[in-house]
Amino acid sequence: xxxxxxxxxxxxxxxxxxxxxxxxxxxxxxxxxxxxxxxxxxxxxxxxxxxxxxxxxxxxxxxxxxxxxxxxxxxxxxxxxxxxxxxxxxxxxxxxxxxxxxxxxxxxxxxxxxxxxxxxxxxxxxxxxxxxxxxxxxxxxxxxxxxxxxxxxxxxxxxxxxxxxxxxxxxxxxxxxxxxxxxxxxxxxxxxxxxxxxxxxxxxxxxxxxxxxxxxxxxxxxxxxxxxxxxxxxxxxxxxxxxxxxxxxxxxxxxxxxxxxxxxxxxxxxxxxxxxxxxxxxxxxxxxxxxxxxxxxxxxxxxxxxxxxxxxxxxxxxxxxxxxxxxxxxxxxxxxxxxxxxxxxxxxx
Amino acid sequence: xxxxxxxxxxxxxxxxxxxxxxxxxxxxxxxxxxxxxxxxxxxxxxxxxxxxxxxxxxxxxxxxxxxxxxxxxxxxxxxxxxxxxxxxxxxxxxxxxxxxxxxxxxxxxxxxxxxxxxxxxxxxxxxxxxxxxxxxxxxxxxxxxxxxxxxxxxxxxxxxxxxxxxxxxxxxxxxxxxxxxxxxxxxxxxxxxxxxxxxxxxxxxxxxxxxxxxxxxxxxxxxxxxxxxxxxxxxxxxxxxxxxxxxxxxxxxxxxxxxxxxxxxxxxxxxxxxxxxxxxxxxxxxxxxxxxxxxxx
Numbered sequence: 001x002x003x004x005x006x007x008x009x010x011x012x013x014x015x016x017x018x019x020x021x022x023x024x025x026x027x028x029x030x031x032x033x034x035x036x037x038x039x040x041x042x043x044x045x046x047x048x049x050x051x052x053x054x055x056x057x058x059x060x061x062x063x064x065x066x067x068x069x070x071x072x073x074x075x076x077x078x079x080x081x082x083x084x085x086x087x088x089x090x091x092x093x094x095x096x097x098x099x100x101x102x103x104x105x106x107x108x109x110x111x112x113x114x115x116x117x118x119x120x121x122x123x124x125x126x127x128x129x130x131x132x133x134x135x136x137x138x139x140x141x142x143x144x145x146x147x148x149x150x151x152x153x154x155x156x157x158x159x160x161x162x163x164x165x166x167x168x169x170x171x172x173x174x175x176x177x178x179x180x181x182x183x184x185x186x187x188x189x190x191x192x193x194x195x196x197x198x199x200x201x202x203x204x205x206x207x208x209x210x211x212x213x214x215x216x217x218x219x220x221x222x223x224x225x226x227x228x229x230x231x232x233x234x235x236x237x238x239x240x241x242x243x244x245x246x247x248x249x250x251x252x253x254x255x256x257x258x259x260x261x262x263x264x265x266x267x268x269x270x271x272x273x274x275x276x277x278x279x280x281x282x283x284x285x286x287x288x289x290x291x292x293x294x295x296x297x298x299x300x301x302x303x304x305x306x307x308x309x310x311x312x313x314x315x316x317x318x319x320x321x322x323x324x325x326x327x328x329x330x331x332x333x334x335x336x337x338x339x340x341x342x343x344x345x346x347x348x349x
Numbered sequence: 350x351x352x353x354x355x356x357x358x359x360x361x362x363x364x365x366x367x368x369x370x371x372x373x374x375x376x377x378x379x380x381x382x383x384x385x386x387x388x389x390x391x392x393x394x395x396x397x398x399x400x401x402x403x404x405x406x407x408x409x410x411x412x413x414x415x416x417x418x419x420x421x422x423x424x425x426x427x428x429x430x431x432x433x434x435x436x437x438x439x440x441x442x443x444x445x446x447x448x449x450x451x452x453x454x455x456x457x458x459x460x461x462x463x464x465x466x467x468x469x470x471x472x473x474x475x476x477x478x479x480x481x482x483x484x485x486x487x488x489x490x491x492x493x494x495x496x497x498x499x500x501x502x503x504x505x506x507x508x509x510x511x512x513x514x515x516x517x518x519x520x521x522x523x524x525x526x527x528x529x530x531x532x533x534x535x536x537x538x539x540x541x542x543x544x545x546x547x548x549x550x551x552x553x554x555x556x557x558x559x560x561x562x563x564x565x566x567x568x569x570x571x572x573x574x575x576x577x578x579x580x581x582x583x584x585x586x587x588x589x590x591x592x593x594x595x596x597x598x599x600x601x602x603x604x605x606x607x608x609x610x611x612x613x614x615x616x617x618x619x620x621x622x623x624x625x626x627x628x629x630x631x632x633x634x635x636x637x638x639x640x641x642x643x644x645x646x
Contacts, residue, residue: 052449054456123628125635129392129448133582136394137627140575144621259460266453300468307461314454315442 026173033180039268039280041234047274050207055135057262061255063108063236064243071100094164108240116232120225143256158249273322359490364608372604373501379584381555388528394455397574398462403560404569417477420561425554432553466571500562
């Protein structure tokens with residue numbers, strides 16, 4: 001029984017009880033879970049590997065479209081569904097809905113992973129800003145192109161299947177909350193176990209000096225692709241859940257929303273502290289609270305605030321909250337500090 | 350898919366001429382980007398938003414009854430100071446930092462500008478009507494708006510002026526020296542801080558000119574900035590830094606590509622095809638470079 005175990009148990013119990021403690025905030029809590037998943041997985045290649053991507057939104061949007069398409073396409077003709085817009089003649093029975101959702105989520109997780117592998121092979125050789133701009137281009141291109149494809153609703157959007165009537169009004173919120181919370185737990189376990197292996201050290205080596213890592217005999221390309229694929233897996237899953245939660249998919253405003261979600265995940269990870277396990281989680285929580293407050297009370301000015309926030313965070317807190325804590329209390333992070341040496345360094349500054 | 354464009358030489362000619370006139374404008378924006386990239390090693394994601402802001406200056410002159418062509422003179426003057434202000438507030442804090450930091454910071458500026466323009470000018474697609482009429486060529490088969498010819502001409506004039514200025518003037522020499530080696534320039538008494546500010550200002554002014562021309566020739570909208578950034582980035586990486594004829598050529602090439610993509614794939618895929626082309630160029634570049642590099646297989 002160590003301290004960590006108690007901490008995890010408390011968080012888990014709190015997470016399971018949350019929808020009953022705060023029934024009015026179920027949707028917000030589910031979105032928070034999705035945001036944490038996105039920030040944590042962005043951190044795998046952005047923070048640990050040093051490949052700062054604006055393009056993880058590609059997997060998120062892809063997952064969203066795939067999950068909804070599979071869920072509809074398994075039982076009804078997809079083209080007629082999107083054509084009919086909001087007025088539905090097709091209704092999912094509860095069994096169909098849950099079967100479709102399960103199959104959709106599997107597809108939404110697997111296909112982006114494969115796509116990430118293929119794209120990763122071609123673009124992970126790019127370094128620095130070339131990679132960043134290339135991924136930015138990928139995200140925007142995906143949005144523009146999916147906005148022109150008829151079968152998934154083109155410009156008018158795609159309505160995901162409405163939640164079936166299973167008796168209780170609360171069921172929809174609870175279902176999506178537990179689905180996203182379960183995904184969050186899964187992500188956390190996966191990421192935590194990854195971070196305790198040699199794989200994380202390799203990723204860090206790639207971040208610190210890729211050429212040297214290669215010279216040490218590490219097949220950097222392989223690990224970079226695997227890192228990005230892990231990211232894509234959870235991004236796609238999160239996208240699939242978010243699609244069902246929002247209930248409506250639009251190519252540039254919901255799915256491939258580089259201006260919102262694509263920046264959010266980067267910002268959350270940086271706010272919390274890149275390259276740490278807890279940083280993105282803390283960052284996402286703070287960011288979500290801030291965002292909801294701002295979106296509610298200053299409607300219309302939210303993007304202005306977002307722009308200012310990005311600039312301020314990037315200029316003044318590039319190390320994030322965890323980085324700040326680490327500088328302040330290095331002992332807590334398991335770093336042995338030579339007090340004399342530290343003082344000398346402070347004086348040098 | 351519509352391949353008729355290749356069966357009628359006149360349509361092909363029309364697309365080529367349109368593309369070249371458009372490409373000259375892109376090259377002007379890309380020149381600004383190459384300048385600041387070379388000197389400060391910063392990629393400005395807000396480049397396109399500066400262009401759109403310049404366009405709105407010309408549009409407002411048009412609204413108040415002044416001919417929008419005067420925007421070509423007014424917009425760069427205003428934009429120069431906007432550029433200096435951005436430099437003083439944000440960019441000078443990120444110049445020496447990690448590249449990703451500067452990309453993200455300018456991305457923040459871009460979102461900020463987008464939304465402020467949306468508030469100030471509304472979300473409508475607007476254009477400043479110059480009333481220049483059109484020119485017919487080849488038995489009225491090829492139609493060229495005079496405003497496009499005008500904008501290409503003005504872009505070339507500005508580019509040539511800037512090249513001469515960079516070669517001859519004191520500030521131009523200081524900028525080139527800083528681009529070559531900032532530390533050595535500092536030792537030799539160049540105030541690099543001032544040079545950086547001036548470079549960013551000149552870049553913003555170029556964006557202003559291009560924006561004013563775009564508002565006359567095409568349309569502007571607060572959210573249309575990012576494609577201009579991507580186009581100029583693409584032109585610069587294809588041409589290489591400091592290769593001016595290359596920037597002009599690849600700008601025109603991109604313009605022609607876009608016109609053909611517009612004809613063949615349809616207008617709704619135009620922006621998408623630009624972004625895809627960027628990805629393809631970068632992938633091509635990566636495989637070309639990796640052949641030169643020895644690495645583990």
